[in-house]
Amino acid sequence: MKKAYLYLENGQVLEGQHFGADGTVMGELVFTTGMTGCVESLTDPSYYGQLVIYTFPQFGNYGICHEDMESPQCQMKGVVVREFCEDPSNFRCDESVDAFLKAQNVVGIAGVDTRMLTQMLRDNGVMNAVITTREDKPDMDALKAYRVTQSVENTSDTKVQVLKPEGDAPYSVALLDYGAKQSIANSLLARGCQVTVYPYNTPAETILSGGHHGIMLSNGPGDPADNPFCIQQIQALFGKLPMFGICLGHQMMALAAGATTKKLKFGHRGANQPVKDLETGEVSITSQNHGYAVDADSLAGTKGVLRFVNVNDGTCEGVDYPEYRAFSLQFHPEAHGGPLDCLTAFDRFTDMMKEGL
Incomplete structure (x- = not known):
């Protein structure tokens, strides 16, 4: 499986597995504690400009049901999970999370320690981050200066x-x-x-x-x-x-x-x-x-x-x-x-x- 990297504003770098779209995205790294509501949160406009950590370990088990979308497209810039499900099981499922994120041009990273990341944000506050499928290091000055605007x-x-x-x-x-x-x-x-x-x-x-x-x-x-x-x-x-x-x-x-x-x-x-x-x-x-x-x-x-x-x-x-x-x-x-x-x-x-x- 292709590698992906999570670069944090504090200089820490995590390596994981890539899913969703290829590329590099920068955003404000936050976490959500919901155990369900995958497609609803992905399409919630309140997440605009953000990279979202899902604290529940499994992600995408029941796939994407288009009827449950809260807006016409994915609003997050990137997704961070412990593990994602490649073969969802649900009679309402229209497509997998991986296929949905690819179509929406949203980058995901799996296989990282989401508990550690969540604790870091709870201790130090939300911070900016980059998810990338490329080997080159992002511009750290631009990362520190990032702010969600015109949302x-x-x-x-x-x-x-x-x-x-x-x-x-x-x-x-x-x-x-x-x-x-x-x-x-x-x-x-x-x-x-x-x-x-x-x-x-x-x-x-x-x-x-x-x-x-x-x-x-x-x-x-x-x-x-x-x-x-x-x-x-x-x-x-x-x-x-x-x-x-x-x-x-x-x-x-x-x-x-x-x-x-x-x-x-x-x-x-x-x-x-x-x-x-x-x-x-x-x-x-x-x-x-x-x-x-x-x-x-x-x-x-x-x-x-x-x-x-x-x-x-x-x-x-x-x-x-x-x-x-x-x-x-x-x-x-x-x-x-x-x-x-x-x-x-x-x-x-x-x-x-x-x-x-």
Whole structure:
């Protein structure tokens, strides 16, 4: 089997087996702890610009099912695993992970110590890395300087789409696409919402003139502070219609309200993150994928009220904005893959829209 190499920003080099596409890719090295959800994570736009370590040892056992894709293409730049399955076994399988990554031009490396790499990132924080099938050493200065940029621009759809549910559609929702997972639209459609998907750079006045009953702010990749235009539009939308934000949408909603965000040491990525509801005291297991978080202390003096916290590290996981008829969640209530403990958040959103009818 052909060799591949993983070069880390700290100078360490690991040799492994190549799978997927040939070539060299540079990105931010992160890890995810999910045991399932292979195709969902590969196609999640929140992973744009990143090389992803899968901590579960086996990868691709049940192959790729195109129906489960969260976007039209693989969003990761590279994949790092302990071992990958060349012959998947699943009645829904359309192709192997190796064939999928080759077609998507994504480089993979297997046979490396993913436990050691994960512990390194937990101790020292995420770092940049290169996966390559070539023998020559990459430009280490360029590697250290790498930063994920223009991520929302490169993952948002460029045209307006209208998605209609089966049967009656009592609600019309404007979904602002910052790199949206398909499961968000599907969750709204399942609740009788007609969903109009707008590109990230749509002005607030266009949204407000669309005759909608509510506004959905999607997930997406990168630093939320890199999107000043989007934040300005959210400011203009506050209080006009019920609003629900997830992940990046949650972070930018907080910035629009006057709070601040911060980069986490190694982020939350996986399907086993415990979150506590401060209002009810209940703890749910959630699916997450983010490297930034809202600074809970910065909510003081804003219209935002801290509602959810991460049980592991106490970071902000959700904010309510009662005066604006808005709320946001850092985690993914639609999951896929992962637990659906908090899927009722979409019911909360539709209830808010119903009150305004």
